[in-house]
Structure formats: structure tokens, C-alpha cells
Amino acid sequence: MPATRQRAVRRSHWDQPDGEGVRTGRTSQSHRGQRNLSSILLNMGMVLGILSILWFCWATYMRWWLAAQVVTPHSSPAILPDGATRASVSPLRFWGTYRPQVYFGMKTRSPKSLVTGLMWMEQGQSVPGSLRHACDQGDDLERYGWLAHDGVNFGQQEILERDFSLSTDYVKRPGGEHGGDWSWRIAVKQKRNGKPRLVSLLLYIATDGDGYLEPSVQHDRLFHVDGRTDELGSFRLMFGEPMTSGTDRRTPVEVQFESGSVDHRPGPLAGEAFEQELSQHRAAFNRRFNGVFGLQNKNYTTQEVEVAQAAFSNMLGGVGYFYGSSLVESPFANNPVAYWPAALFTAVPSRSFFPRGFLWDEGFHQLLLGRWDLGLSQEVMAHWLDLLNAEGWIPREQILGGEARSRVPAEFIVQRNDNANPPTFFWTLRTLFPGLGGSLPSADTAFLQRAFPRLRSWFEWYNRTQSGPLPNSYRWRGRDADTSLFLNPKTLTSGLDDYPRASHPSGEERHVDLLCWMAQAAGVMADIARSIGEPHEGEYSRLHSVLSDEENLVRLHWAEDLQAFCDWGNHSDAVMLVRERVPVPPGAPPQTRVVRVVRRPSAPQFVSAFGYxxxxxxxxxxxxxxxxxxxxxxxxxxxxxxxxxxxxxxxxxxxxxxxxxxxxxxxxxxxxxxxxxxxxxxxxxxxxxxxxxxxxxxxxxxxxxxxxxxxxxxxxxxxxxxxxxxxxxxxxxxxxxxxxxxxxxxxxxxxxxxxxxx
Structure with missing residues (x-):
């Protein structure tokens, strides 16, 4: 009982309605709880605020860092060492016809080169714009191009106007410390049935603000120009007086460049000496061409072999040296930014329309040029791979320098860092190194060892950025997103531009051509690793085995009902372009535009296009x-x-x-x-x-x-x-x-x- 009463008393004590002490105690405890809660919330708020600031700073930093990667060079050593193109390192290739965008001109392989070139025009020509200089299809020439060019010593070009022709021949002679001497012979020949024409030839020389040029004019004629630059030392450019020959109606003009560092010159590279050296180089070119390609043993006519020589010489004579910065953009940056200044030694697809470097084109170019000169191809590929950024990306189109940029529409200048191009250099490497996967000559092994870190990063960039929605599938990024105007949105990154892909671009696409490029690239990476003793051969071999496995190809891309390999995506075949009226203000003339109409809804399926x-x-x-x-x-x-x-x-x-x-x-x-x-x-x-x-x-x-x-x-x-x-x-x-x-x-x-x- 006492215990029971005690418990009852305690209950009564706590239940007192007027127990002020009790109520006061409860209120104090509540206030302390509120203060504690407020303190906790305040502390949590401060922590969250600090975390938010830290997160914001981290996110800002990461965005800045990611944006910076697009213009950060790759961390591995460059394949080409500094100064690899200088006269002291590569004298035979120092001077060349490295200005493919003009009909005829020479420069050195350096950022601030002395530039020389030719322009011409018909006197009394009533048609505006008759001055010829930059290669242009609008000039409507009957033909122009190199007939023979060995990439080092000489070149012979023919340019056919309507009533006359020009020949532009050049010969180089090694010597001294600055790339030696060279001479041009430019001749104008009247066509037998053409109207007589008076043609003015304009020869020019210019520097990029470095050094000086001092002309020597006597009796109103420019005899020579003396000059000096840090790169070339002292030199003289001499202009011969035109000579008219009545027998073939030719007017040859000779231009001689003589380097001041040549001590013992056998004589001027002009007149008979020029003719003799040109003839010797042409004969050597003919012998070497037949030795490399063997066309004379395949029952081709002399004329057909000459066409082949012209095709080859135009590719080799179309190799250019460019220097400048690409304009690139990243999803982490608000505006395009400039790539680091860099050089590119590369062939070009077309002197008149595409006089610049294209990534997937260059792989095909070197299939031909590499058989002529493997060292040249290695140098070209090294220039491209040395453009690799920290992400492992190479801009697919190179528009370097003001002269190159002036020839490109604005919408094609900026390159996006998630856009690829077919990695054709892997195919080139497979072709030019036929023993790949086994023992190679030491020079080939040395090149591949220098190139491997960059090839590895480049390959990994494709795997990381161009992966598809399913395992072991791939998808080209960079498709046109506007589906209202395009019959089929283009895929410029694939190199096949407007080839039909899925009608409605989406992240679910799978592209069979990219899968095949990557399968082939994985095999080449495995063979390179094996040849140079790299420890990563196994991972590339496994990936090559998976990607090239026919079961994988069938699972991802074989359309059984079409009996063909096809892309996959959100697609409809029932699309067409129709013309519709555009709303205009009252009284304005009517306007129309062509838009795309989808007659049948799209659905995930194989793209029923049989083609390349x-x-x-x-x-x-x-x-x-x-x-x-x-x-x-x-x-x-x-x-x-x-x-x-x-x-x-x-x-x-x-x-x-x-x-x-x-x-x-x-x-x-x-x-x-x-x-x-x-x-x-x-x-x-x-x-x-x-x-x-x-x-x-x-x-x-x-x-x-x-x-x-x-x-x-x-x-x-x-x-x-x-x-x-x-x-x-x-x-x-x-x-x-x-x-x-x-x-x-x-x-x-x-x-x-x-x-x-x-």
C-alpha cells in the first residue's frame, strides 16, 4: 500500500491543474527544445549553405576545367619534335609548293614564311574578275594541274586558258643552311587556233612582317629583290627578262631564288642548267613511278599512264603547310574558343573547293602517298595526331590561318568536340605497315612507339563519346537536329553527309559503318601493341574479337527481311518535301517554303536503305x-x-x-x-x-x-x-x-x- 500511494501521489502531483512550478518547468524545457531545434536548423542551414557554395564552386571549377580541356594539348610527348620542319632538320622538304589554294606559289614549312606566287591576266579583257590567282572553279579553265611532281625536287604544271596555255615548272637545288636554291620557269604559249592575247604576268614576294625586302629597279624594270629574314638569312630573288620564241609562240619567264648561305654554287639555276636538271628529275620521276606502281607492265597506253601520273602528282603537289588556330566549341563553354596555334602538313581534297585538311580524307590520301614515300606519310599522320587535345579529340576539319578561313562558309568553321570523323588512319597504318602484328623495321617501330599514346587516347575517345545505346554498338554524334526542313537530317560527322539515316534523330540510333570502323581500329591497335611490346594488346584483341564477331554484327544490324546490314533508329520511310505558303502581312507578295511532311509515324526499326x-x-x-x-x-x-x-x-x-x-x-x-x-x-x-x-x-x-x-x-x-x-x-x-x-x-x-x- 505505501508503494501504491506513493505512485498515486506522484501522479497527483504531476496532474495538479494549478501547479505553477510544474507548468513553468514544462515551458522552460519546451523553450530549450525550441532553442536547440533552431540551433540545429541554423547549423544545418549554415552547413547546407557552405555545401551549396562549395558545390557551386566545384561545379564552376569543373565546368571551367571541362571547357578548358577542349583547347588543352594532349599530355603525351608530341610525335614530331620542335623544329622538325626547319631547314636545319629537314632541308629537302623546307621549300615547296605548299600553297595548294593558288595556281602557283611556294613557301617554307614555317609559321612565318616568305611567300611567293604568280598571278596573270589578259590585257584588254572586258570581263571583270579576269585576274587569276586563287584556284577557283568559276575561272572556267579548260584544265589545270600538275603533270609531274615528286614532292621534293621538281614539279611541272600546265594551265589551259581558252586561247593560250601557261606552264609553271620549278626545280630545287639543295645547299647551304636554309633550304638551298630554287628556280621557276613560267611560259605562256599561244594556241594555234586561238585569238592573239596579250597576257600580263605578276610575280610577287612577301614577308609576314619579319625581316626586309629591298627591290632593285633599273630602267623601269625590276631586276631583283634582296632580302633577309631570321629564318632564311640573306637571299636574292632575280627576275629574268621575258624571251619570245617565234617557233612555238612561247614566252618563258625565269625566276631564281638564291640563298645567301650557299657558298659553292656550280652556276645559276637558269637557262640550260635549269633545263638539264628539270629533265633529269623528270626522268627519275618516270622511273620511280613505274617502279612503285608498275603500270607499264599492265598494258596501259602511254596516255593512260600520263593520266595516272597527273592524278598522283596533283595529290602530292596538293600537299600544303598550314598554321593557325581552329575555332572549337564545347558544351561546357558559352562561346567558341581558339585552339592552340599549330601547324598542319597535309594533302587537300581539292585545290579549288576544299584547299584545307579533312581528317577522314587524309587517311585515304596516305594510302597512295605512303607507297611513294612512307616517311612523308608518317610525317603527315604525326602532324594530325599532334593536334590531339587532352580529351583525345582531333577537330575533323582543319581551317588554319586567315587564307584558309577566307575560303570556308561561316557555318562550317567552328568544330564541336563531340563530333567525330571515320578514323581512317587505322586503315592507313594497317596498309602501310603490312607486317603489323609481328616484327617491324626499327624505324617503323620507333614511329609507332611515339604515336601509340596518342593513338590510344584517340581510340578511347571514340569508345567513350560515340558509344551506342546497346553494348558494343556505336552512334555518330552531330546529326542535324532540325527535322522540319531536312528530308533526312544530315550526318556530316560520318563523312557520308546526307546518306539516309533514321528519319527522326534520337539517342537510340545504331550506325553500322561506325561499328565497322571501330572493329577494324581495335584490331590495328592490338597489332600495334603486339609489334611494339605494349602491355595493352590483350584488351584490344578482346574488343576486336567482340566487335568483329559476326554474331554481334547480326544482332545489332542484320535486317533479315531486307537481307542487308542496316542502321537502326526511330524511322519512317514515308517522308517527303512539300511546298507550303508562309503567312505574310496584308498586301505583301505571297511567299512559300519547302518543309518536310511525315505521312506515316516513325517507329524504332531498321533503316531500309541499301547503299554504301x-x-x-x-x-x-x-x-x-x-x-x-x-x-x-x-x-x-x-x-x-x-x-x-x-x-x-x-x-x-x-x-x-x-x-x-x-x-x-x-x-x-x-x-x-x-x-x-x-x-x-x-x-x-x-x-x-x-x-x-x-x-x-x-x-x-x-x-x-x-x-x-x-x-x-x-x-x-x-x-x-x-x-x-x-x-x-x-x-x-x-x-x-x-x-x-x-x-x-x-x-x-x-x-x-x-x-x-x-
Whole structure:
């Protein structure tokens, strides 16, 4: 009982209604709790505030850091050491015709070169703009280009106007410490049936603010220019007086450059001496050309061999040296920024229309030039790989310097750091180092050891940024996002521009050509690693095995009902361009525009376009010679309603709804039916490959190879004889040359087709 009462009393004590002490105690405890809660909340707020500030600072820093990576050079040592192009290191290549964008000019391989060039015009010409200088298709010349060029010692070029022709020959002579001497001979020849013309030749020399030039004028004629720069030391440029010859109506002009550092000169490189050295170099070129390509042993006529020499010489004579900064942009930066200033030594696709460097084109260029001079190709590839940034990215189009930028529309100048281009250099390396994967000569091993860190980062960049939605799939970034105006949004990054992809761009796309490029690249990386003793050979071998496995290709890209390899994406075939009225203010004239209309909703599916993309598993030789899918591809390739023509393989099946269709009102078809020589060259090489492997399709591959090669060579030679040019692409209905011209980039693979070198 006492215990019970005590508990009762305690309950009563706490239940007292007027127990002030009790109520006061409870209130104090509540206040302390509120104060504690407020303190906790205040502290939490301060912590959150500090964390927010720290997070903001970290995010700002990371965004700045990520934005900075696009213009930060790669951390590995450059493949080319500083000064690799100086006269003291590479004297034979120091001077050259490294200005492919002009009809004739020379410069050195240096950022601030002495620049020389030629301009001409007809006197009394009533048509404005008759001054010739920069190569331009609008000049409407009958033909121009190098007839012979060895890349080091000499070049011979012919330029045909309507009533006269010009020849621009040059010869270099080594010596001294600054690249030696060189001389030009420029001749104007009146055509026999042409109207007499008075032609003015304008020869110029300029510096980029370095050093001085001092002309010597006597009796109103410029005799010579004395000059000095830090790079060249002292020099003299002499201008010979024109001489008129009545027998062939030629007016030769000679220009001599003499370096002040040449101590013992055998005599001026002019007159008979010039003629003799030019003749010796031309004879050596002819011998070497036949030794490398062996065309005289393949029953070609003299004229056909001369066309091959011209095609090759125009690619080699179209190698340029550029210096400047690309304009690039990153999703982490608000505005485009300048890449670091850099040099690029590269061939160009077209002197008239594309006189600059293109990443995937250059891989094809070096398939030809590397057979002539492997050291040259290694240097070109090194220049490109030394443009690799900290992310492992190379801008796909190089527009370096004001002269190059002046030739490019504004919308193509800025390069995005998530945009790729086909990594053709891996194919080039496989071709130019046939022993890759085994023991190589020490010089080749040394080059690959220097290049490997950059090749590795470049390869990893593709795997990181161009991966697809499914394991082991790939997707090109950079597709046009505007679906209201484009019949099929373009994919410039793939190199195939307007080739039909999924009609509605999305992150779910899978692109078969990129998968094939990456499979092939992984195999080359494995072989390089094996040849130079790198420990990463296993990871590349495993990836190559997975990507090139036919089961993987089938799972991701084989459309059974179409019997073809295809892209996958959000797609509808029922799209078309229609013209619609545009609302205008009252009283204004009516206006219309062309827009895209989708007649049937899109859905995830294979893109039913048979064309170049469908051939890539065969083109890059990933299919087994016994694969039934190889047989299906060969049969479709030979179908005249699909790709086969008497002139080569068209880029898109004639039966496809987008065949030769415009992409917008002002955007004509490009890769939608016309013949492109680079892909036809890959096709010929693949057919040649399968024709030498046992399998049920060996005879079919042999027959198709012989027919395709014959059709291609015959048509390109015919069009050259007819028009005077190698062309960007060719009509699939007539074989006529189309697009920019001369296009002596990958269309010059004609030489390798003639030589059967793949």
C-alpha cells in the first residue's frame, strides 16, 4: 500500500491543474527544445549553405576545367619534335609548293614564311574578275594541274586558258643552311587556233612582317629583290627578262631564288642548267613511278599512264603547310574558343573547293602517298595526331590561318568536340605497315612507339563519346537536329553527309559503318601493341574479337527481311518535301517554303536503305568468306536496281525513296546515288580480298572484282580525256564527272586501282 500511494501521489502531483512550478518547468524545457531545434536548423542551414557554395564552386571549377580541356594539348610527348620542319632538320622538304589554294606559289614549312606566287591576266579583257590567282572553279579553265611532281625536287604544271596555255615548272637545288636554291620557269604559249592575247604576268614576294625586302629597279624594270629574314638569312630573288620564241609562240619567264648561305654554287639555276636538271628529275620521276606502281607492265597506253601520273602528282603537289588556330566549341563553354596555334602538313581534297585538311580524307590520301614515300606519310599522320587535345579529340576539319578561313562558309568553321570523323588512319597504318602484328623495321617501330599514346587516347575517345545505346554498338554524334526542313537530317560527322539515316534523330540510333570502323581500329591497335611490346594488346584483341564477331554484327544490324546490314533508329520511310505558303502581312507578295511532311509515324526499326553503309562489313573485310551474308551482300551489290552501274557502285540503291532526292529546297543530293571513288576503292579491295579466299563466293567475288575495277578505271580515264579533270564524284546514269574539280584527293586512288594495290 505505501508503494501504491506513493505512485498515486506522484501522479497527483504531476496532474495538479494549478501547479505553477510544474507548468513553468514544462515551458522552460519546451523553450530549450525550441532553442536547440533552431540551433540545429541554423547549423544545418549554415552547413547546407557552405555545401551549396562549395558545390557551386566545384561545379564552376569543373565546368571551367571541362571547357578548358577542349583547347588543352594532349599530355603525351608530341610525335614530331620542335623544329622538325626547319631547314636545319629537314632541308629537302623546307621549300615547296605548299600553297595548294593558288595556281602557283611556294613557301617554307614555317609559321612565318616568305611567300611567293604568280598571278596573270589578259590585257584588254572586258570581263571583270579576269585576274587569276586563287584556284577557283568559276575561272572556267579548260584544265589545270600538275603533270609531274615528286614532292621534293621538281614539279611541272600546265594551265589551259581558252586561247593560250601557261606552264609553271620549278626545280630545287639543295645547299647551304636554309633550304638551298630554287628556280621557276613560267611560259605562256599561244594556241594555234586561238585569238592573239596579250597576257600580263605578276610575280610577287612577301614577308609576314619579319625581316626586309629591298627591290632593285633599273630602267623601269625590276631586276631583283634582296632580302633577309631570321629564318632564311640573306637571299636574292632575280627576275629574268621575258624571251619570245617565234617557233612555238612561247614566252618563258625565269625566276631564281638564291640563298645567301650557299657558298659553292656550280652556276645559276637558269637557262640550260635549269633545263638539264628539270629533265633529269623528270626522268627519275618516270622511273620511280613505274617502279612503285608498275603500270607499264599492265598494258596501259602511254596516255593512260600520263593520266595516272597527273592524278598522283596533283595529290602530292596538293600537299600544303598550314598554321593557325581552329575555332572549337564545347558544351561546357558559352562561346567558341581558339585552339592552340599549330601547324598542319597535309594533302587537300581539292585545290579549288576544299584547299584545307579533312581528317577522314587524309587517311585515304596516305594510302597512295605512303607507297611513294612512307616517311612523308608518317610525317603527315604525326602532324594530325599532334593536334590531339587532352580529351583525345582531333577537330575533323582543319581551317588554319586567315587564307584558309577566307575560303570556308561561316557555318562550317567552328568544330564541336563531340563530333567525330571515320578514323581512317587505322586503315592507313594497317596498309602501310603490312607486317603489323609481328616484327617491324626499327624505324617503323620507333614511329609507332611515339604515336601509340596518342593513338590510344584517340581510340578511347571514340569508345567513350560515340558509344551506342546497346553494348558494343556505336552512334555518330552531330546529326542535324532540325527535322522540319531536312528530308533526312544530315550526318556530316560520318563523312557520308546526307546518306539516309533514321528519319527522326534520337539517342537510340545504331550506325553500322561506325561499328565497322571501330572493329577494324581495335584490331590495328592490338597489332600495334603486339609489334611494339605494349602491355595493352590483350584488351584490344578482346574488343576486336567482340566487335568483329559476326554474331554481334547480326544482332545489332542484320535486317533479315531486307537481307542487308542496316542502321537502326526511330524511322519512317514515308517522308517527303512539300511546298507550303508562309503567312505574310496584308498586301505583301505571297511567299512559300519547302518543309518536310511525315505521312506515316516513325517507329524504332531498321533503316531500309541499301547503299554504301550496308557494305561496310564487307568493305572492311569483317565477314567470313563462307558467310551467307557475304553472299547476300555480293548479290545485292551486283543488282542494277541497287548499286551496280557500268561506271562503278552508286552510293544509294536506285529503288530507294530518297535516291537522288534533294535534302532541302536548296540542298541537292550528294551521297544519294552518285559514285564516290573512295568507297569504290574499298569495294574493289574487298572483292579482291575475298576472291583470294576459299569459300562458296570466291568465284563471284573474282568476277565482280574484275568488272568493277574495269568499269571504274575506264570511266575515270574517259572523263579525264573528255573534261581535263579528275572529279569529286560521278553520275551513276552517265558516268559524267560531277561536283568540285579538280578533285585530286581520294579520287586519285585511280592510280591504286590501275596498279591493283589494296
Amino acid at each position: 553503309v550496308s557494305l561496310f562489313p564487307m568493305l572492311l573485310r569483317l565477314l567470313s568468306p563462307k558467310s551467307p551474308r557475304l553472299g547476300a551482300t555480293l548479290s545485292a551489290l551486283h543488282d542494277e536496281n541497287k548499286l551496280w552501274t557500268p561506271f562503278g557502285l552508286r552510293s544509294l540503291a536506285r529503288s530507294h525513296p530518297l535516291y537522288l532526292k534533294r535534302n532541302t529546297e536548296h540542298d541537292p543530293p550528294y551521297w544519294r546515288g552518285y559514285l564516290w571513288i573512295n568507297i569504290n576503292y574499298l569495294a574493289a579491295g574487298a572483292l579482291h580480298h575475298y576472291s583470294n579466299l576459299d569459300g562458296p563466293y570466291q568465284i563471284q567475288a573474282q568476277t565482280l572484282y574484275q568488272q568493277l575495277r574495269r568499269n571504274l578505271v575506264k570511266n575515270i580515264l574517259r572523263e579525264y580525256r573528255k573534261t581535263g579533270y579528275i572529279w569529286e564524284n560521278y553520275s551513276d546514269s552517265s558516268g559524267a564527272g560531277r561536283g568540285s574539280h579538280p578533285f585530286t584527293g581520294w579520287s586519285s586512288l585511280l592510280v591504286l586501282l590501275m596498279a591493283e594495290q589494296y
